[in-house]
Amino acid sequence: MRRIDLAIGIGGAAGQGIATPGDILARIFVRRGLHVNAYNAYQSIIRGGHIFLTLRTSDQPVLSHGDKMDVLVPLNQDTMNRHLKLMRPGSAVLFNSDTIKPGVIPDGVQLCPFSVKALAPTIRGDLVQNTVALAAVLRLIKVEFETLEAILTLQFRRKGPAAVAENVGVARAGYDHAAAQFTAFPFALPDAGKRLAFFEGNQALAMGGAAAGVRFYCAYPMSPASGVLHWMARHARQLGIMVRQVEDEIGVINMAIGAAHAGCRAMCATSGGGFALMSEALGAAAMMEIPVVCINVQRAGPATGVPTKTEQGDLWQVLGAGQGDYPRIVVAPTSIVDCFKLVPALFNLVDKFQCPGIILSDLLLSEGRSSVDPAEVDFNVPIDRGDVIGLNGAGPPVNGDFKRYLLTESGISPRALPGTPGHVHVVATDEHDEDGVLISDEFTDAHKRQAMHEKRMRKIDAVLPLLPPPEVHGAADARVTLVGWGSTEGVIREAMQQLAEAGVAANNVQISWLVPLHAEAILSILGKCRTVIIVENNYSGQFARYLRAETGIVADGHIRKYDGEPFMPHHIVDGVTAILAGSTKLYVPVHEIRV
Amino acid sequence: MATMAQTERVRVTVRDLKGKVDPDWCPGCGDFGVLAALKQAIVELGLRPHEVLTVSGIGCSSNLPGYLNTYGMHTLHGRALAVATGAQLANHDLKVVVTGGDGDGYGIGGNHFVHTMRRNVDLTYIVMNNQIYGLTTGQLSPTSIKGMNTKSTPFGSVENPINPIPLALAAGATYVARGFTGQQKQLVELIKGGMQHRGFALIDTFSPCVTYNHDNTHEFFKQRTRKLDEMGHDPTDFHAAMEQGCLWGEVIPIGLFWRREDVPALDQLEPVLGEGGPLARRPLGVPADVAQALIGELM
Numbered sequence: 010m011r012r013i014d015l016a017i018g019i020g021g022a023a024g025q026g027i028a029t030p031g032d033i034l035a036r037i038f039v040r041r042g043l044h045v046n047a048y049n050a051y052q053s054i055i056r057g058g059h060i061f062l063t064l065r066t067s068d069q070p071v072l073s074h075g076d077k078m079d080v081l082v083p084l085n086q087d088t089m090n091r092h093l094k095l096m097r098p099g100s101a102v103l104f105n106s107d108t109i110k111p112g113v114i115p116d117g118v119q120l121c122p123f124s125v126k127a128l129a130p131t132i133r134g135d136l137v138q139n140t141v142a143l144a145a146v147l148r149l150i151k152v153e154f155e156t157l158e159a160i161l162t163l164q165f166r167r168k169g170p171a172a173v174a175e176n177v178g179v180a181r182a183g184y185d186h187a188a189a190q191f192t193a194f195p196f197a198l199p200d201a202g203k204r205l206a207f208f209e210g211n212q213a214l215a216m217g218g219a220a221a222g223v224r225f226y227c228a229y230p231m232s233p234a235s236g237v238l239h240w241m242a243r244h245a246r247q248l249g250i251m252v253r254q255v256e257d258e259i260g261v262i263n264m265a266i267g268a269a270h271a272g273c274r275a276m277c278a279t280s281g282g283g284f285a286l287m288s289e290a291l292g293a294a295a296m297m298e299i300p301v302v303c304i305n306v307q308r309a310g311p312a313t314g315v316p317t318k319t320e321q322g323d324l325w326q327v328l329g330a331g332q333g334d335y336p337r338i339v340v341a342p343t344s345i346v347d348c349f350k351l352v353p354a355l356f357n358l359v360d361k362f363q364c365p366g367i368i369l370s371d372l373l374l375s376e377g378r379s380s381v382d383p384a385e386v387d388f389n390v391p392i393d394r395g396d397v398i399g400l401n402g403a404g405p406p407v408n409g410d411f412k413r414y415l416l417t418e419s420g421i422s423p424r425a426l427p428g429t430p431g432h433v434h435v436v437a438t439d440e441h442d443e444d445g446v447l448i449s450d451e452f453t454d455a456h457k458r459q460a461m462h463e464k465r466m467r468k469i470d471a472v473l474p475l476l477p478p479p480e481v482h483g484a485a486d487a488r489v490t491l492v493g494w495g496s497t498e499g500v501i502r503e504a505m506q507q508l509a510e511a512g513v514a515a516n517n518v519q520i521s522w523l524v525p526l527h528a529e530a531i532l533s534i535l536g537k538c539r540t541v542i543i544v545e546n547n548y549s550g551q552f553a554r555y556l557r558a559e560t561g562i563v564a565d566g567h568i569r570k571y572d573g574e575p576f577m578p579h580h581i582v583d584g585v586t587a588i589l590a591g592s593t594k595l596y597v598p599v600h601e602i603r604v
Numbered sequence: 605m606a607t608m609a610q611t612e613r614v615r616v617t618v619r620d621l622k623g624k625v626d627p628d629w630c631p632g633c634g635d636f637g638v639l640a641a642l643k644q645a646i647v648e649l650g651l652r653p654h655e656v657l658t659v660s661g662i663g664c665s666s667n668l669p670g671y672l673n674t675y676g677m678h679t680l681h682g683r684a685l686a687v688a689t690g691a692q693l694a695n696h697d698l699k700v701v702v703t704g705g706d707g708d709g710y711g712i713g714g715n716h717f718v719h720t721m722r723r724n725v726d727l728t729y730i731v732m733n734n735q736i737y738g739l740t741t742g743q744l745s746p747t748s749i750k751g752m753n754t755k756s757t758p759f760g761s762v763e764n765p766i767n768p769i770p771l772a773l774a775a776g777a778t779y780v781a782r783g784f785t786g787q788q789k790q791l792v793e794l795i796k797g798g799m800q801h802r803g804f805a806l807i808d809t810f811s812p813c814v815t816y817n818h819d820n821t822h823e824f825f826k827q828r829t830r831k832l833d834e835m836g837h838d839p840t841d842f843h844a845a846m847e848q849g850c851l852w853g854e855v856i857p858i859g860l861f862w863r864r865e866d867v868p869a870l871d872q873l874e875p876v877l878g879e880g881g882p883l884a885r886r887p888l889g890v891p892a893d894v895a896q897a898l899i900g901e902l903m
Contacts, residue, residue: 039903040903204903205903206899206902206903207902207903208902212902216898219890219898220889220890220895221888222888222889224694224883224884224886224888225690225693225694225883227690244898245876246875246876247894248890248894249876249879249880249883249886250876251693251694251874251876251877251883253693255686255719256715256716256718256719257715259683259686259715259716260683260686260715260716260719261686263679263680263683263686263687263690263716264686264687264689264690265690266679266687266690267659267677267686267687267688267689267690267691267692267694268690268691268693268694268883268884269690269694270677270687270690270691270694271657271690271691271692271694271695271698271882271884272694272695272882272884272885273694273883273884274888275690275694289680290680290683293679293680293683297677297679381902383899383903386899388889388890388892388894388895388898389889389892389895392888392889400884400885401885402882402885410624426695426884427654427657427675427691427695427698428654428655428657428675428695428697428698428882429654430652430654431654432654433653433654433673433674433675434675434676435623435658435669435670435675435676435677435678436676436677436678437670437677437678438662438678438679438680439678444624445624445670445676446624446625446670447625447667447670447678
């Protein structure tokens with residue numbers, strides 16, 4: 010049973026310092042072993058606008074940022090105006106009454122005003138209200154003051170004892186004010202004992218790369234993928250990873266390919282626009298048979314699109330990236346832990362099959378944050394570099410010329426790293442013969458082209474058996490099967506719980522490995538399902554169309570969202586209800602104005 | 605032991621550097637001269653085929669790695685410098701030579717050209733500059749002279765060409781030279797100098813196209829080129845290099861415009877590389893205590 014389920018919203022303009030109280034709260038929660046999910050709705054502006062952080066905690070796993078808000082901390086009038094009307098009975102709103110006025114107050118909402126001027130008359134600066142609000146929130150959920158005091162002491166230690174004393178003093182005033190004036194929640198924040206970690210998907214992807222043995226990472230800054238670059242850059246020297254910021258994404262992928270050819274595990278990350286620039290080179294990696302991993306953190310497109318908003322709109326871009334047919338492996342992680350685990354798994358595959366690998370994340374997953382059991386983040390992963398010669402600088406003796414693209418039954422040819430004696434060869438983006446010599450334009454070489462093309466393409470046949478087939482989560486005979494891919498797993502599973510409470514049995518098939526696709530396994534699962542509804546964060550049903558192309562399955566209904574904000578659980582519940590009632594086959598939720 | 609290793613080192617000959625196939629360049633193409641000069645430079649430097657990686661883009665001249673018995677990468681149009689940068693940083697024991705044409709390097713690859721120079725990556729970049737697109741049968745290139753008639757400018761080009769020499773000087777290249785395939789001995793020396801130079805070396809080389817460029821021919825350059833060392837040029841004088849690099853007319857200087865050895869190459873500046881041999885050969889994996897610390901940051 011869930012003992013607590015508490016969602017805190019902190020909103021204000023960019024530059025008002027929302028992140029710090031958010032981080033402090035999250036840290037307090039995970040240090041008590043509570044689960045946390047955080048989603049920050051922000052804008053691509055430097056100062057101003059409206060930023061809204063939702064931080065949800067529970068003693069049970071938190072699958073999404075949820076539907077409701079229990080505590081609202083508006084740091085400006087705008088946030089108060091937008092969000093107060095959405096607050097429900099039993100919730101509390103904490104605000105600086107010097108500058109913010111509440112307006113119309115919904116029934117059962119506790120207003121918790123505090124005056125910064127009264128509580129901290131001598132201290133200047135806009136951030137004081139954040140500290141007061143933070144302390145007051147903690148008092149409402151009965152967290153002892155010493156916890157906050159310890160964190161503030163650590164945080165302001167570098168600024169000297171005066172700064173520590175000042176901030177602790179302000180916090181104390183806020184805490185005492187809340188104790189005297191506000192009604193606390195009917196629970197005390199529990200302590201589960203076991204500490205959890207708290208991080209975002211981009212950090213998980215970067216750490217997954219480190220675990221996989223990435224030695225070369227390069228990128229061009231692009232939201233929402235830059236978090237991977239930042240983690241890599243910060244840890245580059247500690248981990249012996251070469252990190253480069255390149256002039257553009259074309260340079261990024263080509264530089265990664267060069268490093269990979271020389272023998273490094275090489276990785277890069279970008280978003281859809283940068284990925285578009287990389288397309289040609291991904292085909293080049295496949296043609297030269299060089300293993301490289303590229304992460305596409307999707308944001309709402311097309312073009313510059315909605316840079317700080319989420320979408321699953323790049324599936325077809327990734328499926329069709331680059332000219333011609335070539336082998337590629339594509340995977341979409343379904344959770345933050347999955348982000349970590351899939352990177353080494355994908356590296357082992359691309360090394361074995363000597364082709365590019367693509368990870369499809371999105372803003373929700375990459376910039377969303379979640380509590381994670383540290384035991385799940387195991388850096389000691391199996392590493393398999395495949396059939397590669399010269400990793401230690403030497404190679405076996407070669408009888409005659411080394412054939413880099415030897416025609417083999419599996420399609421996998423021996424790969425030698427430059428610098429290895431006796432294995433000199435040229436790799437080419439033009440079509441080539443077994444020895445690497447170009448054959449692309451010669452009329453007489455059609456059969457050679459066919460043989461080499463088939464060699465490359467048949468490698469992928471052996472990939473599928475290595476990928477875990479999709480499974481049904483929940484009761485097999487459920488009334489509704491919700492099919493999703495990638496980041497929507499958490500919110501779909503929470504929607505399943507809500508549907509169960511409403512008497513509708515639902516299960517979930519969440520697809521992670523997209524290319525190659527376990528088409529037969531999916532067909533066999535979905536063939537037995539009663540009502541198949543596909544849930545995805547795009548306009549055109551990109552996965553629904555892919556599934557139909559690969560399996561012939563036509564879903565009974567679709568729930569799609571493409572306004573830039575992620576699904577909330579009730580959006581899916583409402584969609585299922587509408588589709589089951591027969592009122593529509595395509596349900597598009599209207600996002601509540603929370604941002 | 606060192607002397608043992610040296611005596612064991614088999615001397616490589618030009619014949620050893622012959623690739624698996626013969627060039628398909630037009631008879632009389634300047635690129636033959638560049639290929640010959642590069643082979644000669646490798647021989648004279650005592651490098652063995654597996655120690656050299658030749659990276660190219662796409663174009664007539666970018667076919668060169670296929671005609672040379674070293675490790676090679678025939679990459680995409682315009683991307684050779686980016687790929688070569690990755691390879692050089694991943695294995696800084698390799699001697700990485702980049703070859704290509706003016707369209708490949710100064711046109712579609714222009715962005716990488718500028719940034720590779722400012723980074724001073726330890727590469728030797730030989731551009732076979734024929735001032736025309738040959739493989740695509742004769743269109744305007746970024747170095748085609750103003751007024752030139754080509755298939756894409758049938759009434760004469762109105763655009764100004766790029767002059768790669770001052771561009772390279774301004775962008776921070778630390779070895780800037782211009783060769784001419786009609787001056788083989790000098791070209792060999794310039795390539796050798798570039799390969800020995802620790803940093804980015806540009807050797808822009810007049811390599812006339814006998815099929816599509818009837819303006820800037822072998823004869824054109826033979827009449828106009830003058831060797832910088834014979835003109836008393838000092839390659840450590842930046843302003844003189846700029847001045848000579850901008851000359852284009854009755855006298856076109858060839859030779860070494862600029863060289864500085866006081867700027868470390870990118871791989872020398874990279875702390876990650878300071879800790880051991882080539883990155884590509886280092887063991888993978890994160891030690892348990894480091895992994896613990898990484899997770900600890902997130903607790």
